[in-house]
Amino acid sequence: MNLCRFLHACCAIAAAFALQTPLQANAQVDEAHARQVAVELGLLVNEATAAIGAVQNDINAGTGGDKVKPDALQAAFAARYAKAAGKPFDTKGDGLIGDTRRAFSSSLNDTLTRFQPQMSKGGQDAFVPAFFRAELLKRMNVQLKGKVQGYATNRDKELINADWSVDKVMKGSPLAPDVARMVNAGDSAHSVKRSGDRLMAYWPMKLGTACVACHARNGLAQKEGEFGGALVAEVWVK
Numbered sequence: 584m585n586l587c588r589f590l591h592a593c594c595a596i597a598a599a600f601a602l603q604t605p606l607q608a609n610a611q612v613d614e615a616h617a618r619q620v621a622v623e624l625g626l627l628v629n630e631a632t633a634a635i636g637a638v639q640n641d642i643n644a645g646t647g648g649d650k651v652k653p654d655a656l657q658a659a660f661a662a663r664y665a666k667a668a669g670k671p672f673d674t675k676g677d678g679l680i681g682d683t684r685r686a687f688s689s690s691l692n693d694t695l696t697r698f699q700p701q702m703s704k705g706g707q708d709a710f711v712p713a714f715f716r717a718e719l720l721k722r723m724n725v726q727l728k729g730k731v732q733g734y735a736t737n738r739d740k741e742l743i744n745a746d747w748s749v750d751k752v753m754k755g756s757p758l759a760p761d762v763a764r765m766v767n768a769g770d771s772a773h774s775v776k777r778s779g780d781r782l783m784a785y786w787p788m789k790l791g792t793a794c795v796a797c798h799a800r801n802g803l804a805q806k807e808g809e810f811g812g813a814l815v816a817e818v819w820v821k
């Protein structure tokens with residue numbers, strides 16, 4: 584082999600490594616573990632968001648007091664989680680499921696602490712569940728980059744905040760076209776499926792009375808019982 588071809592071959596090998604390294608770093612878990620992680624993420628984020636939903640009247644009225652302090656909201660989350668999961672919340676656990684619980688726990692604490700003044704002061708729609716969820720997911724996603732990501736989104740025509748469109752929250756994800764199709768169709772079935780090197784879990788949201796009333800104040804005309812967006816988990820698989 585002449586020098587030129589030798590160098591060329593070296594470059595090709597180096598380039599292949601450069602391409603492969605991040606992919607290998609991302610391929611963390613097998614499909615069975617990925618499913619557990621996805622289900623856990625949904626449970627954690629949905630129950631924490633429900634805990635914030637439960638204090639909306641107090642936040643709106645500015646009467647939150649001790650109920651909107653981080654300790655109380657963490658306890659409210661833990662009670663909901665225990666009921667839904669059938670076991671107490673703890674941050675233990677090996678591998679990615681443990682990492683996900685720990686990233687959630689520290690992100691929950693950060694978010695509640697950061698926004699406590701806003702919740703205590705209160706005022707109409709001063710701290711809505713979707714805003715909380717977006718702040719929580721933002722922090723979790725930074726910690727879990729390349730392993731697990733969570734997204735809350737809705738179809739374009741029913742967005743209150745355009746920042747939560749599928750295109751924006753899932754920028755760069757190979758699952759974005761799938762999720763766009765599902766939310767635009769108002770897909771209201773929970774599903775978990777593998778797609779290439781990703782596992783996707785999808786939890787549709789259903790609009791209740793409080794959701795519709797508050798969204799109406801924010802300019803949306805929706806109906807109770809209808810599709811109200813989705814929470815999506817994306818887990819990298821081997």
Ligand code: HEC
Pocket residue numbers: 636639708711712713714717735736737741742743744745747788789790791793794795797798801811812813
């Ligand atoms: C107290 C008011 C309030 C309640 C209650 C509420 N929402 Fe929202 N929701 C909002 C506001 C305001 C936004 C925009 C948040 C932002 O700008 O970050 C929003 C955003 C969202 C989003 C993100 C997409 C978008 O439109 O920006 C989803 C999904 C969503 N809400 C679903 C629900 C569902 C489902 C419920 C009931 C289970 C609910 N919301 C209850 C006020 C509320």
